[in-house]
Amino acid sequence: MKRRWLLSLMAGLALMAAASAQAADPVRIGFAISKTGLFAAGTGSQFDTYNFWKDQVNARGGLDVKGVKRPIEFVWYDDQSDPGKAVQIYEKLITSDKVDLLLAPWGTPAHIAVSGVVERYKFPMVGDSAASVKLRELKPGNLWFTTAVMPDRFGPVIADALKANGLKTVAVLTPQLPFALEVKSFLMPALKKNDIEVKVNEEYPPSIKDMTSLLINVKNANPDAVLVFSYPADSTLYMKQARENGIAAPFQFVMVGATESWFTKQFGAATDGIVTMGHWSPKVAAWKKAQPFFDAYEKQFHEAPDYLDSALAYMSCEILEQAVAKAGLDKDGIRKEISTETFETINGPVKFNGVENATTPASLLQIQGKSMELIWPPSIATAKFEKKPAWPAN
Amino acid sequence: MTLLKLQSVSKTFGGLRALRDVSFEVASGEIVGIMGANGAGKTTLFSLIAGNATPSSGEIWFKGRRIDGSRPDQNCRAGIARTFQIVRPFAGLTVLENVMVAVLFGSSRERSRAKAAARAEEILHELGLEERKSQLAGSLTLSGQKRLEIARALATGPQLILLDEVMAGLTATEVNELLTAIRVIKQRRSLTIVIVEHVMQALMRLADRIVVLHHGEKIVEGLPAAIVEDERVIAAYLGSAS
Amino acid sequence: MQAILSWQLLFAALVTGSIYVLVALGLNLVYGTMRLLNVAHGDMVMIGAYVSYWLFTLSGLSPLLSMLIAAALTAALGALAYVGLFRRLLANRQLVQRLEGNSLLLFFGISIVIQNLASLAFDSTPRAYQYLDRVVAIGNLGITENRLAALIVTGILSLVIVLFLRFHIYGLAIKALMQHREAATVVGIDVERVQILSFCIGFGVAGLAGALLSMMEQITPFMGFPFTIAAFVVVILGGLGNLLGGMAAGLLLGILETYGVALTSPSLRSVLIYGVFILVLLVRPQGLLGGKRVVR
């Protein structure tokens, strides 16, 4: 009896010693994120989710590095929404801060930008809020796209959704940003194939401050659908000015920002019926880890996770976590692991085909009243598309 | 032999007519004085000859070639040098460098900087500036800057030199010294000089012939002695301005 | 194509133009009286915009009131800049020789400092608030109330400034200084005071323009520079020191920009503005509409 007690004490001490050794030796994970600048409004949920994951893992005793649990420590910098700065930061993280692992920055511009650096230093990084066909074609070996909305898949998906809902004319407004431009380039032929007429097709600079002249054109054309491949700042601008100009199309799509919690707070009832880029929903029963994630996140932040960015950020963390558990911190091992294994995520199983998430379908999300519903494709839809009601009169 | 010829040259700035139908000739080796009240068009005339401005109408010939419309640096290399009434030294360069630039890019187009420096020092010596050669040109006295203007003009190796009020603002002693220097220099190089001067006495003593401008027109041309007597000149110029 | 003929577009052009008029007016005053090329001018627009943004967001104060606070603040900054930096510059003979060039570099320095201070204080995320954003319909023309308000304010203010320059004693002194500096001192004008006043009016008007703008556009710490460029285009088009010419040119640029963008594409907006800017500098830096001097 006594010996047993002693044994367990010793075991406990040993554990504590091990724990303190771990505490002194954390796994340092680096990333850059746009805390300020043009994209800042869109990056909050990715940042929160990274921290949410870190806290979760640390609460479990640390990151499992080939069986040894070590606490996670973040090293992060603000890239000021400047992809060039992100390049410098990732180089600094690798060469000067000498971090053990990397998480991805926010958005496609920064992903593309840093892909060269991770390539140069052969440092594997799981991407999240980004996709680029052009980059995929360069066959990078150290960056993977977790997202399902690869432009060459997402463009046709939008066209199919329009067709299925009997919408025959569209206005397309595109900021000059890589993901938006790519999606548009795959959307156009798909629209043509589905006999959907493009009545307005305009590009604008990402930092646009006034859309009036664009929206006058849209209004005059009176299309069934308005597709704005916008980022947070221009999504906000569209919401304001579309209402001012009385854009009445039943299908109004803004791309980035609408899934963020501030978006519905700021625009309230005006968001009803807005369609946006989808990826994930806690309501899809097949994704078993989805609802638990939703609940835990809501408990901590008192708001729902972002259906796009939070989901993607969490998935990329899950993938990294599972790879490190098997391969440790060895770069080559991690790379091999990510490229070949299937990962269990909140978005269901994910396996990379090359650098692309080949399993999750690209989807559309609609804000319906106070809830967010996947409306396309039918295989994972949680509700049917509803026509956007008239803008509320203040 | 005629070195410089102006044929009914006119120049208007906006609506303002600065020169009207001015014609005269300058022979090789002559010293011609230009007289006239302020605003009579003297400096404009120089600018036209040197190429700093283009005539609105009329022709200017130098050594039998038409030069109106060509650039100042072309005219300089062809053998015309000028000074500016309001001095324009290269203030941030040394006195020696000021003159070297002229040797390097004037009609001699000296390639070697060593030779250019030697040549520049000779000229500075002639004008009594050699002791100041390492000084920044901007730090010279007015008298020194006027001499530097002349030195720089000479250093381009001209046949014709246009002197624009080089004596204005100088003391009587300085004027005398400068007059002597100009004479010596002219003799030594067989220069032709056109000179605008407010200091009447100096002009009388220096010039072989005088052209009088009034409100942009040539009213009289002749020997200094005759000019002082001329009633039109007395009315237009001596009466009003000086 | 129909868009070109719409009243909506003309209205948008007038609003943009009227903001340019105000911003350029201040630039012209400072240049006209002191030959200082103020490239930090657009940053006053930015400061004015943030003043109104914060006052509205924190206390709900109407930008139509806070624009006066914005103007006062930027005017005070103007006085500060004059006393702290430019009096020194104007007093130093060596520096005056290259006054325009030096003032340009100084103001560039100031501009960078102001922009980054703002970015440090407010961060560089675009911000906006909603005020008077109801749409009033006049015929088939839908106008947001805040744009209408901005147009009315700029119109009144321009008129006031024109009258001030024509009839008030300081207005006359400013005009005198613009036309002939030395003569102005001889007839007993207190140059120092007039210069401070020019700085204050110039900066203050820019701040006020910023306050108006904040109702209509998203604001960032770096929003000012395009206004500086636009103001330079306007001032150069209208003639340096020529205030009425500048007003006409301001409206002209507003129309040029709005219709240019509508006819081509919003992505060409910057190309258009900088294109005009370059062209104007290459062709005639002393001004297209006005002569070299003259304030009528």
Next chain:
Amino acid sequence: MIGRWTIPLIVALAAACGVPFVAGDYLIGVALSLAMWIALTESWILLSGLTGYVSLGHVVFYGLGAYVGILLWGEVGGVLAVGGAGLASGVFALAVGYPALRVRGPYFVMLTFGLAEFCKYIVIDVEAGLGQFSRLLLGGPSVLQLYYVVLGLAAAATALTFFVARSRLGYALRAIRENEEAAETVGVPVAFCKLAAFALSAIIPGMVGALMVARSSYFEPSQVFDPIVSFTIVTMAIIGGSDDARGPFLGAALLVLLSEILWARAPQVYMILLGILLIAFVLFAPGGITGRLLSRPVKVKP
């Protein structure tokens, strides 16, 4: 004069060549930045320091070089791409120089700034028209290789500025700076000389632009045409003393150091200091540090 500065310069160059043997990747990267800024600022001085035509748009050559570089690199290889970038920048300078250099004083300053921004937006639109936002250059040279090449360019730019300043052309350029009409009147073909200086000051920045794209593996128009580059060049030159080939070393070293300390954590603070330095030097020490140290006048025995 040459003697007094040759030895320290050779020592500095030798030390610079030795950096990679003692430093890690990070420090090599810093040294590379330093070399880049020296190359750019020296080139700027060749134009603006000597002629007084202050360019606030020198980034246009850097940006064009970068653009040409990224377009050519994959097609013809690095060496030709860098050469092509230098050539393109030089040709561009020749093309725009004639009209641009007729504009003087502060208007020239604004013109160069506007020109750079104009080109930036043109390239953005051209790229967007091609469906591009940014481009990547994967598998470029190592940082070490780039360091030696850029170091070579920095040395070349310094030598070029040094020798041009003391050449026949240098006399003409400084005469133009002091008084353009007078220079013309003593026979200096001013238009030609200015154009020559403009083109000479454009070539190396073009090459540097192409190399720096290879360094970051990433090309984006608003990145490579960033006006802050022009602004930094001017500040470095003015801090160092802007009409002398020796000036940029001090200015560039100071600002690179400052930048390394601040950019990642407090980028705004860095920019604020940059602005304050510029203001202070214009107001209090127009001659720059070098100007203060070597109180003029400079002796000019040729």
